[in-house]
Amino acid sequence: MSKQMPTQPVQKTCRFCRSIIDRKATRCPHCASDLRTWPARHPVITALLIIFVGLPFFGGIISALNSGSSPDSETPDKKQTTTPYQQTRTEPKVSSEEKAYRDGVMKISNDVSESLGELGGFVSENPLPFLWTDEEVIKLAMHTVIIEGGYDEAQKLNPPEKFKDVHASFIMALDKFAQSMRIFREGVDNLDVEKLEQATALMNEGSAYMNEATAKMAAVS
Numbered sequence: 660m661s662k663q664m665p666t667q668p669v670q671k672t673c674r675f676c677r678s679i680i681d682r683k684a685t686r687c688p689h690c691a692s693d694l695r696t697w698p699a700r701h702p703v704i705t706a707l708l709i710i711f712v713g714l715p716f717f718g719g720i721i722s723a724l725n726s727g728s729s730p731d732s733e734t735p736d737k738k739q740t741t742t743p744y745q746q747t748r749t750e751p752k753v754s755s756e757e758k759a760y761r762d763g764v765m766k767i768s769n770d771v772s773e774s775l776g777e778l779g780g781f782v783s784e785n786p787l788p789f790l791w792t793d794e795e796v797i798k799l800a801m802h803t804v805i806i807e808g809g810y811d812e813a814q815k816l817n818p819p820e821k822f823k824d825v826h827a828s829f830i831m832a833l834d835k836f837a838q839s840m841r842i843f844r845e846g847v848d849n850l851d852v853e854k855l856e857q858a859t860a861l862m863n864e865g866s867a868y869m870n871e872a873t874a875k876m877a878a879v880s
């Protein structure tokens with residue numbers, strides 16, 4: 660029965676010299692051309708480019724934070740003429756504990772998102788790591804350290820009760836990003852495709868947690 664499987668063509672045409680060759684050949688026996696696809700010929704570059712393709716989206720959590728934190732923000736004119744009476748009136752809406760937590764999440768999200776953007780932008784414009792200058796490598800390393808630091812910063816936050824669930828997802832996301840950056844540095848240092856692929860997988864896992872945190876934040880804000 661297995662002998663009747665639809666047969667794939669066993670031969671192909673070399674795209675350089677037009678010779679008929681074995682379908683599985685990665686190098687043409689006639690003209691010696693490399694017949695692998697571009698990603699297969701440049702695995703490190705491909706892996707590097709892929710890691711930042713699906714950049715984690717922080718815009719959602721930032722706008723969820725903005726929409727919930729300051730109900731008086733839509734009347735900026737009044738803010739300038741705020742009297743002590745108005746201040747005491749708006750304060751009870753957001754406890755200081757909640758404000759501290761919101762500000763903390765906002766700062767970490769901004770920092771991590773900015774560094775991810777810088778890294779992703781640089782790598783997509785300069786996908787040949789062996790051409791990076793020492794200064795560029797130092798700058799990239801600095802951004803990876805900022806991203807890693809987001810996890811440490813997040814652990815210092817004290818989420819009020821209603822944000823406990825948001826916080827759990829936020830911490831998971833930042834943990835994955837931090838791990839991804841450590842492995843990314845190793846991958847770049849050693850031009851190691853497997854490490855870069857691991858870094859990409861961790862980045863994607865982090866993004867999924869970040870989406871979860873964003874949805875939870877929108878729900879409680």
Ligand SMILES: [Zn+2]
Pocket residue numbers: 673674675676677678687688689690691692
């Ligand atoms: Zn050929």
